[in-house]
Amino acid sequence: MYAQMVKSEGSKSREEMTPEELAFQDRIDRGEKIEPKEWMPEGYRKTLIRQIGQHAHSEIVGQLPEGNWITRAPTLERKAILLAKVQDEAGHGLYLYCAAETLGVSRDELLEKLHSGNMKYSSIFNYPTLTWADMGAVGWLVDGAAIMNQVPLQRTSYGPYSRAMIRICKEESFHQRQGYDIMMKMCAGTPEQKAMAQDALNRFWYPSLMMFGPSDKDSVHSAQSMAWKIKMNTNDELRQKFVDQTVPQAEYLGLTIPDPDLKWNEEKGGYDFSEPDWSEFFAVIAGNGPCNAERLGARVKAWEDGAWFRDGLMAHAAKAEDRARAARLAAE
């Protein structure tokens, strides 16, 4: 998902746990929230930093494919809406960085790890946004897939993460609806506009399915994270839910899901569908997707170009404080 393939620890049986670990697991099983300064296993803390950090990076890097279209939106209203949507994503990144920082990692450390390639962000943002219809497909499918994953995470065991997810979920349905609204407009337009919508769906379908991460049979990190309630559902469960929800929405638009094997399965009460090309997924995660270099390059450039400004404001704040102190002393 926004956090794909987060490395976790091997899970322990109750016999292998120390008394502290047992008490901790019992708290989680009772549904209690774990708060920042409380005792937690080192693996819990590390896994959360990786997962929340990756999630935050995804929100921030996720602004780039959509930011691409702000200056070229077809109307002033669409431009204002897209701007608000992208600004929300910046907010989501900030809520999540704050949550990660409560675990004892600094903001600069997290950014340094993103910029040096030591921390990942979601594979989905390494695909290009070629036409305006892509803004529709991204809101509808990418934010739609994100919502699938984020709604259950509101119940995650770590208090600050859970509270950040609650804020984020409140804001996400606007994102998905504005995307679907773009798709409806395009599909009700000229044949060329509808073809653009179909083309956007064709390009974003499988990358969206990849957002949930590898198939459960290849997903090695799940058991411990699920016991800790850091991960609430398996990758395949969420992917199935997403397909079942999205197919009727595509039908309403009069668009075709680019999967000849897509078929309703009465017995399981869901669709059968083709898996994405996992070799493509692993290539994108490893840094070899169509836009990896461009996305990371844009982040690093923004960070470096902004250094003089961040430093300038700090220098100004320090001087202002000195002046205020001097004035106080003079008045005494």
Add this chain to the structure above:
Amino acid sequence: MSSEWPLWEIFIRGQHGLNHRHVGSLHAPDAEMAIRNARDVYTRRNEGVSIWVVKANDITASSPSEKGPLFDPSNSKVYRHPTFFDIPDEVGHM
């Protein structure tokens, strides 16, 4: 130089008549910028009518390991709750 901007804890009064409530934190070089950033980060949808910002370093928190000694003493004082007392129905609302 490049030192990280300090962390500020953000408190928002959601509506007139309610207390300020902690909503999260953010980094800013000074208090004024912290308020401006808090406006953008935490009140994009009319969530507030007033903002307090406090440097995270200036907050003293009780420690989780003191939870027992700090809060247990009130556990045994059940008479502080009105339900402790049985008042006959004839007395009427009290």
